[in-house]
Amino acid sequence: MEIHSHFISLVTRLRATQLLLCTLTILLFTSTTSTTAATLSELPRGFKATPDSSTETFQPLLSDSTGNFSLGFLRVNKTQLALAILHVPSSEPFWLANPTKLARWSDRAQLTFNGSLILTDPHTKLYWSTHTNADRVILQNNSNLLVQSSNHTEPAAWESFDFPTDTLVENQNFTSKMVLISSNGLYYMRLGPDFIGLYANFNEGSDQIYLRHKAMEAKTEIVENQAPIYAQINPDRYLGMYQTGNPLPADVQKFNSFQTPVTGFLRVRLEPDGNLIGYFWDGTKWVLDYQAISQTCELPSACGSYGLCTAGNGCSCLDNRTEYASGECFAAQSGDFCSDGVPRNNFWVLRRNGVEPPYKELMRYETTSSVKQCESLCERNCSCWGAVFNNGSGFCYMMDYPVQSLVGVGDETKMGYFKVREGAGRKKVNVGAGVGIGVMCGVVLILVGIVVVWRFRVWKRKRGAVKSRFMEQNGGVSPGPYKDLGTASFRSIEMGST
Structure with missing residues (x-):
């Protein structure tokens, strides 16, 4: 009886403990859900968030009411961090807080809202801020991020639509x-x-x-x-x-x-x-x-630096000796051809006829009497990287930037003069590489020849053994239509039939 009473008491205590645990779990879950929902629908004063090291691509912090857009930490190239607005169904970023310079991905970076939305980075300290004094942050259904005061009738103190990146x-x-x-x-x-x-x-x-x-x-x-x-x-x-x-x-x-x-x-x-x-x-x-530019060759640099775009034939290089690969013919270059204002001849000249810039109507030009005069204007100009002369009009189009893609027009009266800085890597197969490839091919052919000869000798030995057995079994007479492929008479017939 005493054991029975003790058992009932134990069961009662266990049930009370289970009930308490269940109650605490429900309260904790309810509290967490409520906090998460409030965080996702708006950011109030006092909000703080840090990047989660387990995040591989995007860590959402704030969503619009439809769930189509989200503000959060975007992980770029594994090591960089951007505060971004993402189109959730397609994972396309529509806006970045500071598109020209990304922060470093670190759990010591922090996004806070204390009236101003602020992103800090452990290295650069203050990385980006809205510089406002407001009460909440919301994300609208059209992807516009608003920093608002508690009086919703007042205009937003700040909105992302005023600071677009690459998207409208x-x-x-x-x-x-x-x-x-x-x-x-x-x-x-x-x-x-x-x-x-x-x-x-x-x-x-x-x-x-x-x-x-x-x-x-x-x-x-x-x-x-x-x-x-x-x-x-x-x-x-x-x-x-x-x-x-x-x-x-x-x-x-x-x-x-x-x-x-x-x-x-x-x-x-x-x-x-x-x-x-x-x-x-x-x-x-x-x-x-919609496309503002419908033809590929009309793009500003369709084939990369020193590339040639020809309708129907795609990309090649202005230098015929250079192999077009990786979207460029020469490594991207910058700067000019001066040192402390003094011209330097640290370049070689590439000429190509039958070309013109894709946007020549919008380029700076001078009228010259000859291609030689046009080239001379560019040669003496430290900031000039190239010039295209139109022999029909006398227009000399000047390029004040590293040479980009030209358009192949097939008109030999349009003559291009282009500077290439010394040391610019040429992506072509040189003589040494060609010799190396030839030697490799020769080695492969020799190995193949050795294998063929070895297989032929093995086959010949087997055939000789079979012939000997037949000769022994049939009194030295070769059976049926068997021909000795090694005899001089058969070789003469084979050569004569060719």
């Missing part, structure tokens, strides 16, 4: 104060007084415009010296150019899906090749919907 989405205004930069930093988009311009940064301090789309002003005119213009992706599926205060577009660049019953989130991105591409999300993938 529908209804996002792009003004003359903004710059769109490709992920490799080589190309950027900017607005002029009445045009959209695409520029290449091939050499520091010498930006080259390669596309200039002027407003057609079909529906309304742009009034000079009045309100500034802006560009916007219209949900009706076109890239429009507007003047502030006027709802009518001054220019319409139609997407492929213009005025078609197609739905899907729209965006344009300045690609690493310099093209401005429009897409829409069909629910599973991004569909190509």
Whole structure:
């Protein structure tokens, strides 16, 4: 009876302990879920987060209400960190906090919000900040990140739409104060007084415009010296150019899906090749919907440095002796041909006829009387890397940046003069390599010959043994149609039949 009472008491205590553990688990789970939900829907004052070392690609911190977009730590090349807004279904980054310089991935890096959203790095200390004094951070369904005060009727203290990186989405205004930069930093988009311009940064301090789309002003005119213009992706599926205060577009660049019953989130991105591409999300993938540059050879550097792009034939090198590989003919170069203002002849000259720049209409040029005069202008100019002379017009197009891709036109009156810095690696098979390859081929052929001769001798011995057995069994007479392939008579027949 006493044992029974002790057992009942033990069971009761165990049940009480289980009940307490269950209650604590539920409370802990509820608390954790509530905290996670609050963190994901908005970032309040006092928020802190550090990169998780187990994260391989993206660590989400804040999401919009649909779950299509997320703000978080993006791991780049395993060692670098970016604060990014990601399109979750496609894992495409739409925005980076500081696209020109990434932080180092470290659990000592930290994102905090104390009225200002701040990313600190253990090496550079303050890496990036919104420089605001607000109350919360939210992410809208269109990927716009807002830093807001508690009074939601006031304008946002800061928003990511004012600081785009390489992407614009529908209804996002792009003004003359903004710059769109490709992920490799080589190309950027900017607005002029009445045009959209695409520029290449091939050499520091010498930006080259390669596309200039002027407003057609079909529906309304742009009034000079009045309100500034802006560009916007219209949900009706076109890239429009507007003047502030006027709802009518001054220019319409139609997407492929213009005025078609197609739905899907729209965006344009300045690609690493310099093209401005429009897409829409069909629910599973991004569909190509617009291209500012439709022909490959019209891209600013379709075949890389010192490359030659020919319609229908793809890429080759301006130097016929150089093998086109890895997207370039010579290693990328920079700078000029001066040392403390003194010209240096530390280059060799590459000439090629039948070529022209892909954007010559937008290049600086001088009128010269001959190709020799054109070459002389570039030769004496420290910042000139190349020149193309048009014998028909006398125009001498000057390149103030390392030579990029030229277009093959087949017109021999268009003559190119290009400087190549000494020491630039040529990707060609040299004589030594050719000899080495020849020796290897010879060795392989000798080995194959030895194997063939050995196999033939083995086969001949086996055949002789079989013949001897037949001769012994049949009184020295060879059976049937058997021929001795080694006899002089058969060899003469074989040679005579050839």
